[in-house]
Amino acid sequence: MTIALERPVGTTDPATLVDPDMMERLAARITKDHPDTNLTDARRIVGQTAAFLAAGAALPDVALSPSKSVDVGWHTWILHTVDCAAFCDRVAGRFIHHVPTPEGENSEGGPEAERQRTLDALAAAGFRIDHDLWPEAAKMGECSQCHAGCTDSPNGGKM
Incomplete structure (x- = not known):
């Protein structure tokens, strides 16, 4: 699969997609929920999450997957619904739903192919x-916080 370039590769800092106040709220939440993550790294996670969501919105038919760190960022956005909804409306014109891969279902080409598709999509979008x-890429059962079969869910990863 070839992904067409919209902007020159690697020219846009994805953190610029995020309002500075939102950046600080999300980064502070990441450091609170993940004490091993410092504020600088949390901001990096928020920026890469923005790129992931924007690229996914631009390529809705391409199977993309967050890394473990970006999945932490995405789950943090979900907890901040007002910020998340405003961001999604601005970059996608709609809310971007978190839809984990069902247990036992594999992505086309496996996790490495999905990771490469995701990185190609981010690059093609210019981020x-x-x-x-x-x-x-985050693997099924390793999603950081959701309750639909993840390892740290209240139901112990059982659906």
Whole structure:
């Protein structure tokens, strides 16, 4: 699959998509919920989450997957519904729903292919990629916080 370039690769800092006040609210929440994450890294996570959501909105038919870090960011956005809805309306014209891959269902080409598709989509959208936050795609059962079969859900990962 080839993803067409909309902007020159790596020219846009995805953090610029996020209002500064929203950036600070989300970054503070990440550091509160994940004490091993410092504020600087939390801001990086928020920026890469913005790029992931914007790229996914631009390419709704392409199967993308967040990294573990970006999944933490996405779940943090979900907790801040007003910020999340405003961001989604601005970048996508609609709310972007979190739809985890059902247990037992594999993505086309597996996790590495999904990761590469995601990185290609971010690059095609012109976003700088913080490669340290994308060492892998989040795998089923390793989603950081949702309750639909994830390892730390109240039901212990059972659907």
